[in-house]
Amino acid sequence: MRDRPDDLDEELLRPALTAWGIEAATLDHAPVGFGDHHWIATGAGGRRWFVTVADARLRSYDELGRAMETAAALREEAGLGFVVAPLRAADGATLRRLNGDRYAMSVFPYEEGTAGEFGDELPDADRGRLIDLLAELHTTPPPRTTPARPVELPGRAALEQALADTTLPWLGGPYSEPAQDLLASHAGTVRRRLAELDRLAARPGEPVLTHGEPHAGNVLRDGERLLLIDWDTVGTAAPERDLWLAARDEEDLARYTKATGRAVDRDLLALYRLRWALNDVAEFVAWFRAPHGRTADAEQSWDALTGTLQQLAA
Missing domain, CATH: 3.90.1200.10 (Aminoglycoside phosphotransferase (APH), C-terminal lobe)
Structure with a gap:
């Protein structure tokens, strides 16, 4: 999404990222895609992660959680190397609630490369x-x-x-x-x-x-x-x-x-x-x-x- 979500305090992302062992030195909004909101988190050593926040009003938390778990299983168990799957937090979860039940957050490896546009x-x-x-x-x-x-x-x-x-x-x-x-x-x-x-x-x-x-x-x-x-x-x-x-x-x-x-x-x-x-x-x-x-x-x-x-x- 190009717009930032009005009802989400972006500072909530920093403590949430610690569940993945990530201490973000910088957190930059990424106006890409349509439907979800994205940020790029950068650690003190320069490593980057791609952070996605989905509006749980548009799809259920349970359904999104099943999708993220499926992607992770395809990468980890089925060995499909072309799947960019969510990373697991310290407790093994691929999705976490954010701002109560309103938003759901997942973290992905930052992949270098070029994507096109729909169409x-x-x-x-x-x-x-x-x-x-x-x-x-x-x-x-x-x-x-x-x-x-x-x-x-x-x-x-x-x-x-x-x-x-x-x-x-x-x-x-x-x-x-x-x-x-x-x-x-x-x-x-x-x-x-x-x-x-x-x-x-x-x-x-x-x-x-x-x-x-x-x-x-x-x-x-x-x-x-x-x-x-x-x-x-x-x-x-x-x-x-x-x-x-x-x-x-x-x-x-x-x-x-x-x-x-x-x-x-x-x-x-x-x-x-x-x-x-x-x-x-x-x-x-x-x-x-x-x-x-x-x-x-x-x-x-x-x-x-x-x-x-x-x-x-x-």
């Missing part, structure tokens, strides 16, 4: 390596902590309520009224796309261990090595949950099939592509119905909502 296209060689990493992930037995990732939209009920209730104004902040008008103008499209999602979801596919968001923004390139970051959404689902984001053409899909022996289902690729877009709409609608200000993150959310609705209507 960037990876070079052919990197995309091929990513397909190979996903093939290895999908053929790895899921750790016992791995959450299931059903196709159903978690925010669907609230989205359908927003579509149905057009009389009460949204009063959350400066983007509320424009967002309400925008959704109303695309209501027919969203309802048709939800019906299409239901049709495609009738055959969910055989579940494997998936990353959930293997786009260019979560691929870290360090020389010839590729790493996968951001394992918050790891879980069991059809492999197409990952492949629609990673594969560009039939050659990529053939490469995956050769590595795994699994044929790729084109209907499931369409399902997860559509689910991603509708989930974005649901999350951004919830954002603009809730209290918010005119911030960089709100502006980014507005642009994303506008673009996604245009995409769904195309």
Whole structure:
């Protein structure tokens, strides 16, 4: 996130880091990614760590904890070296509560490398390596902590309520009224796309261990090595949950099939592509119905909502 959380005292991070044996000489906010808040902690000797703070209102603490434990198990037990997993605190935990139950904190090794942005296209060689990493992930037995990732939209009920209730104004902040008008103008499209999602979801596919968001923004390139970051959404689902984001053409899909022996289902690729877009709409609608200000993150959310609705209507 670009914005700092208004209701979090950043000085709480320093004593919390001591659970990992980290005495931070400096703590710098890192305005990267979307959804969680990040800092770079630097010790007196110059060693660095990547600190992530998640808003527990957006996902349950238990679910996030299971995801972090799964990533750690993939690195420690399954030996998947491309997994950038959370470090364990002295008590073995990968996640700790912060500021009561509001936030959850995890600490990662600081990895050198370059990441892209969501929507960037990876070079052919990197995309091929990513397909190979996903093939290895999908053929790895899921750790016992791995959450299931059903196709159903978690925010669907609230989205359908927003579509149905057009009389009460949204009063959350400066983007509320424009967002309400925008959704109303695309209501027919969203309802048709939800019906299409239901049709495609009738055959969910055989579940494997998936990353959930293997786009260019979560691929870290360090020389010839590729790493996968951001394992918050790891879980069991059809492999197409990952492949629609990673594969560009039939050659990529053939490469995956050769590595795994699994044929790729084109209907499931369409399902997860559509689910991603509708989930974005649901999350951004919830954002603009809730209290918010005119911030960089709100502006980014507005642009994303506008673009996604245009995409769904195309």
